[in-house]
Amino acid sequence: MTQYASITLQNTDDARPIIEAILADNTDVQVLNMPGAVKLDRDHRIVVNRASVEERIGRSWDPQELHLVLISMAGNVDEDDDYFALEWKK
Amino acid sequence: MSAKKLGLKQRYALMTRGLDWETSYQPMDKVFPYDTFEGIKIKDWSAWEDPFRLTMDNYWKFQAEKERKLYAVLDSFAQNNGQTGLSDARYVNAIKLFLTGVSPLEYQAHRGFAHAGRHLRGVGPRIAAQMQSLDELRHAQTQIHTISHYNKFFDGFHEFRHMHDRVWYLSVPKSFFDDARSAGPFEYMVAIGFAFEYVLTNLLFVPFMSGAAYNGDLATVTFGFSAQSDESRHMTLGIEVIKFLLEQHPDNLPIVQKWVDKWFWRGHRVLGLVAMMMDYMLPKRVMSWKEAWEIYFTQAGGALFQDLERYGLRVPKYADIATEEAEHISHQNWAIFYQYTHAAGFHTWMPKPDEMDWLSEKYPNTFDKYYRPRFEMWAEMEKKGERFYNNGLPQLCTTCQIPMGYTEPGDPTTICFRTSEYKGDTYHFCSDGCKDIFDDEPEKFSQSWLPVHQIFQGNCGGATVPDVLDWYKLNVGADNMDYAGSPDEKIWKAWEAAKKSQGPARTEDARTEDAGAKTAAE
Numbered sequence: 001m002t003q004y005a006s007i008t009l010q011n012t013d014d015a016r017p018i019i020e021a022i023l024a025d026n027t028d029v030q031v032l033n034m035p036g037a038v039k040l041d042r043d044h045r046i047v048v049n050r051a052s053v054e055e056r057i058g059r060s061w062d063p064q065e066l067h068l069v070l071i072s073m074a075g076n077v078d079e080d081d082d083y084f085a086l087e088w089k090k
Numbered sequence: 091m092s093a094k095k096l097g098l099k100q101r102y103a104l105m106t107r108g109l110d111w112e113t114s115y116q117p118m119d120k121v122f123p124y125d126t127f128e129g130i131k132i133k134d135w136s137a138w139e140d141p142f143r144l145t146m147d148n149y150w151k152f153q154a155e156k157e158r159k160l161y162a163v164l165d166s167f168a169q170n171n172g173q174t175g176l177s178d179a180r181y182v183n184a185i186k187l188f189l190t191g192v193s194p195l196e197y198q199a200h201r202g203f204a205h206a207g208r209h210l211r212g213v214g215p216r217i218a219a220q221m222q223s224l225d226e227l228r229h230a231q232t233q234i235h236t237i238s239h240y241n242k243f244f245d246g247f248h249e250f251r252h253m254h255d256r257v258w259y260l261s262v263p264k265s266f267f268d269d270a271r272s273a274g275p276f277e278y279m280v281a282i283g284f285a286f287e288y289v290l291t292n293l294l295f296v297p298f299m300s301g302a303a304y305n306g307d308l309a310t311v312t313f314g315f316s317a318q319s320d321e322s323r324h325m326t327l328g329i330e331v332i333k334f335l336l337e338q339h340p341d342n343l344p345i346v347q348k349w350v351d352k353w354f355w356r357g358h359r360v361l362g363l364v365a366m367m368m369d370y371m372l373p374k375r376v377m378s379w380k381e382a383w384e385i386y387f388t389q390a391g392g393a394l395f396q397d398l399e400r401y402g403l404r405v406p407k408y409a410d411i412a413t414e415e416a417e418h419i420s421h422q423n424w425a426i427f428y429q430y431t432h433a434a435g436f437h438t439w440m441p442k443p444d445e446m447d448w449l450s451e452k453y454p455n456t457f458d459k460y461y462r463p464r465f466e467m468w469a470e471m472e473k474k475g476e477r478f479y480n481n482g483l484p485q486l487c488t489t490c491q492i493p494m495g496y497t498e499p500g501d502p503t504t505i506c507f508r509t510s511e512y513k514g515d516t517y518h519f520c521s522d523g524c525k526d527i528f529d530d531e532p533e534k535f536s537q538s539w540l541p542v543h544q545i546f547q548g549n550c551g552g553a554t555v556p557d558v559l560d561w562y563k564l565n566v567g568a569d570n571m572d573y574a575g576s577p578d579e580k581i582w583k584a585w586e587a588a589k590k591s592q593g594p595a596r597t598e599d600a601r602t603e604d605a606g607a608k609t610a611a612e
Binding site: 036039067074075080089 | 099319377
């Protein structure tokens with residue numbers, strides 16, 4: 001069975017650049033749009049890169065700011081200064 | 091900003107591990123007396139992994155920001171009479187069930203994690219549990235605050251805390267948390283941190299809150315998602331607890347597996363209330379309970395348990411039965427509440443024809459065959475002035491405390507019925523899952539406070555239904571019975587009429603005027 005690493009974010013102005021960054025940096029992401037929320041699923045690993053978000057919002061961004069718009073997730077968390085990733089180890 | 095900034099991992103280590111110490115005035119075993127009796131063996135607390143490296147200073151910063159956003163929304167919702175923009179006032183009944191059934195659990199979780207945070211010996215889980223304890227208190231407060239707005243206009247909210255401790259169906263969520271909080275700290279962490287937060291809470295907070303957004307309840311979706319932003323941290327704590335316990339000692343596996351089995355089943359039973367809220371109580375629906383179960387249990391739970399296989403942990407016992415029940419449980423629960431609407435603190439109704447069609451489409455295997463005929467018959471009886479009420483008191487399952495209305499696996503036309511003997515008494519159960527839980531801890535569960543037993547023993551205000559409702563502080567004729575003909579419906583219709591005439595709302599109902607006067611006074 002496919003093991004989806006998954007992240008669900010609010011559908012807000014603060015979250016949209018993060019969603020865009022995820023879609024740009026990860027291949028084959030499945031998107032489920034719900035009222036008020038967006039669920040992004042990818043086989044085994046999905047990553048949010050700091051640089052990619054900063055490029056879109058034009059200011060420095062701390063990956064922990066994700067806490068403000070995060071609704072849910074699946075996978076083991078791997079967090080550092082430059083990225084936030086969720087993954088199921090193969 | 092200082093010239094040299096520490097990296098996340100370094101900062102985290104200094105701000106958590108670096109602040110811990112070994113006690114010297116008292117031996118550690120006396121300071122942490124509860125972390126051995128459950129049989130869990132920990133060789134090395136420092137092996138605990140902290141995937142979310144959130145330090146206390148950042149915690150306050152982010153939580154304050156979340157609160158500012160939430161309260162801005164609550165203010166504008168109240169200021170702009172957001173309650174008049176709902177899809178339909180029937181929706182509010184789901185929020186009544188939420189406030190009476192779920193919000194008090196947030197407070198229970200606050201106390202539970204405060205206890206676990208005090209009694210776990212390792213500093214990593216202790217700090218994570220303390221943060222979660224603060225989160226849960228925030229959730230209870232923000233939910234009560236948000237929903238208090240509806241209390242100005244609608245019935246059923248006024249005595250939520252009192253009702254939580256007394257009303258028959260609220261004993262289902264209450265006893266779930268009482269069970270967890272009266273267990274040891276490790277079982278509590280597996281029960282609430284893992285089984286509830288990781289495996290099941292998405293089903294409550296993601297599709298249901300999305301449903302709140304879809305039904306025009308800006309305030310609820312905002313507290314829901316604000317709470318859920320903490321939930322991701324909680325889920326991570328839950329999965330780390332499991333991995334840590336399983337990595338520490340092979341003897342922990344059977345204990346952890348037993349807890350996972352127990353708490354998955356207990357959680358599944360409690361969430362049957364949410365199933366009903368999603369399928370029957372949201373006038374505009376986002377997804378069916380069955381679809382939510384497929385996404386959040388079959389798919390997400392599948393990935394999780396595949397990952398945990400490496401430790402020898404298997405999918406919870408009776409997960410297959412729970413998945414089969416996803417086709418039935420919302421219908422069976424709504425049927426129970428419809429029959430007992432006179433004793434419930436929210437309104438019920440039979441689905442309208444287009445809503446029945448939606449249920450047929452979402453439940454092609456079960457709705458038309460088993461539930462539509464019954465609901466159509468009840469709707470017909472209502473039309474003839476013979477609305478069906480069940481005037482007996484139901485037999486309850488000793489473990490989950492739900493009336494025994496569920497059916498046999500594989501046979502949706504026979505009620506499922508199990509019993510156990512303990513010290514000369516017979517105890518009744520709705521399922522093999524609930525019977526197994528009792529059989530493993532009969533001394534605990536034989537002491538359950540079962541609402542129907544308590545009524546018959548004379549402990550609930552008196553021998554008649556009106557006596558008991560009075561003891562619940564249920565406002566008869568306003569809080570209970572069908573939505574049709576209720577004061578809630580009346581005020582809603584007045585608002586709708588005012589919208590159409592584009593004039594101010596005119597109604598005989600004093601609550602509209604009170605609310606207007608109160609707003610003016612402020």
